[in-house]
Amino acid sequence: MSHEIFITQAGLAEGAGKSRWPARLDILQSLSGLVLALFMWGHMFFVASILFGADAMWMITKLFEGYFFFDESHPRLVSGVVAGIILVFVIHAGLALRKFPVSYRQYKLIRAHARAMRHGDTLLWTWQAYTGFLLFFLASAHLYQMLVWPQDIGPYASSDRIWSDGLWPFYLVLLLTVELHGGIGLYRLAVKWWVDAPRTVLRRLKWFLTAFFLVLGLATLAAYMKIGFEHREHYGERYTPAWLAPEQEGGR
């Protein structure tokens, strides 16, 4: 087997001298991945607030808009958080480019290599590369929407988007992709930096976490679809909790 398959841009740079940059970039990639994975856990719970009812999700939305601090909503605060996540996402994706095959020939060689070895962790790596590639597009579309229209987040606004605007298939694919990618990513982080990690325990933990967040995500998506379906005749109308006078602050 040719050693050629291991030659990526990063590999070439490593071979060129004793630069510490490849190691630094590796650490940065791991750190940015960890930040994104931890963010995703929080995100899944916040979005899942809809499972406790429209009021719960409305409160979470308003919390992020600073409503309980400033007595009025500032959706731009959400855009600020999204901008921060976009920055981490771009750094992470940019660094990941170093690991992608740079030609079709390299891609074929890597695939043949992974198949020949039948090595579980190598197969996981290929899945991470495929899902990571998909996330370039899917995550960008979602983040753009959240950045530009943060005022359209809420029990009815989100449900209308998911049902009446027909975005549920998009979210279904995004959910599967990100949970696989994140689960494998965290596992690989543990294996990489925690040298004596017991792999069988880690692998079980990984599947448990992936299954947990998939079930949570699917239940959440189903809840938005149900609300969106029931709300379809009133598309565009925003949610207002019963305990808020309509003239005070329109919910969404």
Ligand code: HEM
């Ligand atoms: C600060 C950045 C983000 C914000 C404010 C945000 C907000 C939201 C909101 C409000 C929803 C509910 C549906 C909707 O309103 O359209 C949602 C759903 C979702 N988001 Fe995000 N999101 C962010 C970043 C991300 C990232 C980086 C990913 C993954 C790469 C992601 C993946 C998902 C998935 C998979 C769903 C569907 C959830 C489910 O079905 O349980 N989000 N997001």
